Amino acid sequence: MKALSQKRRHPLAAIALLLMGLLLTGGLYAVATTVNQAKAETTTYSASDTEEGKKLFEANCATCHGMGASGTKDGPSLVGVGAAAVDFQVGTGRMPMQMNGPQAQKKPLQFNEDQTHQLSAYVASLGAGPAIPEEHLLDEKGDAAEGGELFRVNCAMCHNAAAAGGALTRGKFAPALADVSGKHIYEAMATGPQNMPVFNDANISPEGKRNIVTFLKKIEANGSPGGADLGSLGPVSEGLFVWVAGLGVIIAFTIWLTSRSS
Amino acid sequence: MSASSTADAPFVAKTKVGRFTDFVDERVGGSGILREFGRKVFPDHWSFMFGEVALYSFVILLMSGTFLTFFFDPSMAETHYQGSYTPLYNVEMSVAYNSSLNISFDVRGGLFFRQVHHWAALLFVASLGVHMLRVFFTGAFRKPREMNWVVGGVLLILAMAAGFTGYSLPDDLLSGNGLRIIDGVIKSIPVIGTYISFFLFGGEFPGTAIIGRLYVLHILLVPALILLMIVIHLFMVVVHKHTQYPGPGRNDGNVVGYPLGPVYAAKAGGFFFIVFGVVALMAAAFTINPIWNYGPYDPSPVSAGTQPDWYIGFVDGALRLMPGVVNDFHFEYVVFGHTLTLNVLLPALVPAGIIFTVLFTYPWIERWITKDNREHHVLDRPRNAPTRTAIGVAGFTWYCVMWAAAGSDLIATHFHVALNDVTYWLRALFFIGPVIAFVVTKRVALALQRKDREIALHGRETGRIVRLPHGEFIEVHAPLDDYKQYKLVGFESPAPLPAEPNEHGVVTRKEKRRAALSKWFFEDRVAPATPAEVEAAHGHGHHEAIEGADQKSLSH
Numbered sequence: 001m002k003a004l005s006q007k008r009r010h011p012l013a014a015i016a017l018l019l020m021g022l023l024l025t026g027g028l029y030a031v032a033t034t035v036n037q038a039k040a041e042t043t044t045y046s047a048s049d050t051e052e053g054k055k056l057f058e059a060n061c062a063t064c065h066g067m068g069a070s071g072t073k074d075g076p077s078l079v080g081v082g083a084a085a086v087d088f089q090v091g092t093g094r095m096p097m098q099m100n101g102p103q104a105q106k107k108p109l110q111f112n113e114d115q116t117h118q119l120s121a122y123v124a125s126l127g128a129g130p131a132i133p134e135e136h137l138l139d140e141k142g143d144a145a146e147g148g149e150l151f152r153v154n155c156a157m158c159h160n161a162a163a164a165g166g167a168l169t170r171g172k173f174a175p176a177l178a179d180v181s182g183k184h185i186y187e188a189m190a191t192g193p194q195n196m197p198v199f200n201d202a203n204i205s206p207e208g209k210r211n212i213v214t215f216l217k218k219i220e221a222n223g224s225p226g227g228a229d230l231g232s233l234g235p236v237s238e239g240l241f242v243w244v245a246g247l248g249v250i251i252a253f254t255i256w257l258t259s260r261s262s
Numbered sequence: 263m264s265a266s267s268t269a270d271a272p273f274v275a276k277t278k279v280g281r282f283t284d285f286v287d288e289r290v291g292g293s294g295i296l297r298e299f300g301r302k303v304f305p306d307h308w309s310f311m312f313g314e315v316a317l318y319s320f321v322i323l324l325m326s327g328t329f330l331t332f333f334f335d336p337s338m339a340e341t342h343y344q345g346s347y348t349p350l351y352n353v354e355m356s357v358a359y360n361s362s363l364n365i366s367f368d369v370r371g372g373l374f375f376r377q378v379h380h381w382a383a384l385l386f387v388a389s390l391g392v393h394m395l396r397v398f399f400t401g402a403f404r405k406p407r408e409m410n411w412v413v414g415g416v417l418l419i420l421a422m423a424a425g426f427t428g429y430s431l432p433d434d435l436l437s438g439n440g441l442r443i444i445d446g447v448i449k450s451i452p453v454i455g456t457y458i459s460f461f462l463f464g465g466e467f468p469g470t471a472i473i474g475r476l477y478v479l480h481i482l483l484v485p486a487l488i489l490l491m492i493v494i495h496l497f498m499v500v501v502h503k504h505t506q507y508p509g510p511g512r513n514d515g516n517v518v519g520y521p522l523g524p525v526y527a528a529k530a531g532g533f534f535f536i537v538f539g540v541v542a543l544m545a546a547a548f549t550i551n552p553i554w555n556y557g558p559y560d561p562s563p564v565s566a567g568t569q570p571d572w573y574i575g576f577v578d579g580a581l582r583l584m585p586g587v588v589n590d591f592h593f594e595y596v597v598f599g600h601t602l603t604l605n606v607l608l609p610a611l612v613p614a615g616i617i618f619t620v621l622f623t624y625p626w627i628e629r630w631i632t633k634d635n636r637e638h639h640v641l642d643r644p645r646n647a648p649t650r651t652a653i654g655v656a657g658f659t660w661y662c663v664m665w666a667a668a669g670s671d672l673i674a675t676h677f678h679v680a681l682n683d684v685t686y687w688l689r690a691l692f693f694i695g696p697v698i699a700f701v702v703t704k705r706v707a708l709a710l711q712r713k714d715r716e717i718a719l720h721g722r723e724t725g726r727i728v729r730l731p732h733g734e735f736i737e738v739h740a741p742l743d744d745y746k747q748y749k750l751v752g753f754e755s756p757a758p759l760p761a762e763p764n765e766h767g768v769v770t771r772k773e774k775r776r777a778a779l780s781k782w783f784f785e786d787r788v789a790p791a792t793p794a795e796v797e798a799a800h801g802h803g804h805h806e807a808i809e810g811a812d813q814k815s816l817s818h
Contacts, residue, residue, distance in 0.1 A: 166566025
């Protein structure tokens with residue numbers, strides 16, 4: 001101990017301390033960021049999947065994402081985004097991107113299930129990343145109430161409490177979540193597509209994500225107990241409705257009531 | 263009845279029912295009241311019925327609200343939901359929200375009544391607003407009805423207060439967000455803001471007192487004040503009698519219409535059920551304020567698409583339009599260690615302040631400008647008061663810009679435009695929209711007046727083209743019947759009133775200002791066709807139709 005305290009004024013002490021600090025934070029960061037990958041790559045991809053995926057990638061994606069998915073000025077590198085990102089972006093039709101804009105829009109699928117699987121396999125082979133969620137996480141049998149709380153705290157500020165979607169800045173938007181499959185919802189949380197933040201497994205546990213999916217599917221299946229939901233858009237659509245339909249019908253009645261006499 | 267009840271021979275009814283009613287009548291004087299009110303004449307026009315719609319909506323609100331009080335518990339104590347809506351099962355929430363959910367899912371007819379109450383509230387304020395617009399644009403606020411106009415304005419504010427206090431009661435996420443905004447606005451008031459906020463919420467927001475306090479305001483104080491104002495309002499309607507649209511035989515000394523009893527009373531009673539029916543239909547088929555979607559209030563989450571009900575929307579819109587920083591100019595200062603946030607204070611209070619100040623003082627402003635001290639019981643057609651109509655439309659446009667801003671996020675998502683662009687455009691319209699609306703409205707009103715004058719002078723176009731012997735084609739104009747003709751010529755078109763000296767023979771500066779405003783108010787005017795002009799034009803037309811030959815002046 002004495003030797004250590006004597007060496008604290010050594011010219012290299014500061015450097016040693018710096019190195020220790022960097023190693024510690026770097027190590028912690030590495031642990032934190034690999035939380036998502038703890039269960040990565042449980043889906044097995046055959047070598048031919050990866051091979052076919054590579055061909056598809058080079059023909060359809062490399063223009064923007066570069067050969068070997070290393071990225072160009074038009075598209076980011078895909079090394080380490082994982083199979084989940086590919087499955088979400090390609091599986092919802094967002095990729096290949098229709099045009100440059102504030103964010104990629106949904107459109108009819110360009111690749112079938114097998115091709116999407118092959119592309120996922122190829123990108124997953126480039127570096128570890130979030131994998132496609134396992135079946136048991138998508139069984140929609142979690143705790144809906146718990147999922148609802150997580151949704152309100154983490155998602156509702158952009159997606160609306162009833163998951164009807166909402167506006168973001170400069171033409172970006174958070175889409176409505178009705179009709180989105182549980183798998184894609186899960187993958188979106190895990191990978192943070194477009195302007196969405198990543199909710200990794202340390203942030204919302206796989207069980208929490210399962211609950212959120214359960215909640216969303218439950219309110220979707222529940223429908224609207226109070227009658228037509230007017231888009232679940234809140235007071236704006238209600239106000240519009242009372243002015244146009246409510247007052248409109250009443251004006252029609254007032255005209256009818258006063259039409260005979262004058 | 264009255265003929266038989268002479269002093270020497272007391273009237274005795276023949277039947278049992280007759281004797282009973284006579285007994286009551288002798289003690290409460292019902293027949294006198296009925297005679298007076300039953301003969302009250304009301305003119306018939308659809309636009310006169312919005313006040314009635316508001317009144318009926320209020321009655322519906324009282325009835326449905328009473329039902330809701332049986333089941334609502336305004337406590338903010340914490341509980342865990344055990345009701346039948348599973349997506350919220352066992353979630354921690356306030357007793358108030360819990361009871362609102364129980365009303366929605368576990369009380370028979372509860373959800374229906376909640377929706378009746380809420381739809382009726384929206385309709386109440388909407389019909390009140392439309393009623394006020396009708397009164398403004400037809401000039402019904404003029405002497406002797408200025409004070410009743412003010413009572414109406416107070417009713418509008420009370421209606422907004424009733425709506426807002428009610429909106430906050432379920433203690434769901436949406437209403438809590440609304441309260442948070444109100445709390446922010448209150449705290450932005452210099453010096454006293456924080457004290458008011460702490461007083462209102464019983465400590466730091468949200469506290470545990472606010473729902474109970476709002477509940478007392480919502481079910482006791484505000485409705486009592488509304489009822490009082492309605493009584494004053496209707497009493498003044500009876501005293502002033504109802505206004506009427508211009509027409510043959512109608513003047514400021516009479517009211518042409520139907521007596522209240524029996525047909526009108528029956529119609530009005532039936533109309534109540536129509537309004538109730540429309541509200542009930544909306545409540546049955548369309549959901550409103552689905553509180554189960556929003557979850558319990560918690561100060562941390564905010565949902566996208568969080569807006570107030572429509573009548574508070576313009577304040578929310580103004581808040582959304584206010585920039586935080588313009589280039590390097592900040593709107594937030596620290597004065598003596600206290601923060602002064604003008605970017606909350608200005609948009610929250612100034613536009614609403616301007617709107618209500620102008621609304622309350624407008625009858626006196628116009629009266630001062632026009633020096634018109636006569637009683638008016640015959641309404642103006644909006645086109646015949648172009649400047650007033652233009653002022654009204656400009657104000658309404660201003661309101662609508664702020665109103666639209668409250669839905670800026672939904673405009674952005676539904677029309678696929680950028681939220682920032684929507685805000686920029688609405689900011690521009692906030693300043694230039696009213697100006698454009700004023701100019702356009704005034705020009706449209708004047709153009710309509712010119713069209714009226716043209717029709718009054720030359721009759722309506724029949725579409726019948728006649729070829730004259732010398733080859734010219736003319737369209738035959740048919741004269742209007744006297745009733746329609748009266749509508750087009752029977753109005754006042756005041757000329758600007760120049761500055762006049764006062765009793766000391768001095769033209770004051772104030773009077774000069776008034777004269778300048780009078781010029782602005784009346785300088786663009788289309789005078790109604792005088793009988794002489796009509797006569798001349800008709801003679802001309804007659805001449806033209808019969809003879810038609812070799813006259814240079816034929817073509818117009």
